[in-house]
Amino acid sequence: MKLITAIIKPFKLDDVRNALSEIGVQGITVSEVKGFGRQKGHTELYRGAEYVVDFLPKVKVEVAVSSDLLIKQLKLSLNLQILARLETERFSLLI
Structure with missing residues (x-):
């Protein structure tokens, strides 16, 4: 099981939720x-x-996942979509 954590500005929550739903x-x-x-x-x-x-x-925002394939997809998507476009201030992946 993997835990992905991001700390964002409150007004970006809907964008983050939509980006996570898309993947x-x-x-x-x-x-x-x-x-x-x-x-x-x-x-x-x-x-x-x-x-x-x-x-x-x-x-x-915390996301727990169990699939290594999903982890790779989430890391790529979060790095590209959330960190750059949505201006995430903190991001961590606990392995």
Whole structure:
């Protein structure tokens, strides 16, 4: 069994789900997470007080597969479609 994990921007979730469906993935696990990194957050004003928002909302997508052939297909598709076109920020394959 292999676990593929990607952390993406929330508005890209539908594109990722559609891309995975096109290559035959039937089920995924999606979690709402927060991240801190290159984007550095921003400052917001609420009721006259200034707040620093360090952690930004992200979506964690996990796909578990058992076929080595499917792993090769997923790696290729995720690398080409998701990492480049969909601007994935984090991607890992646990073997």
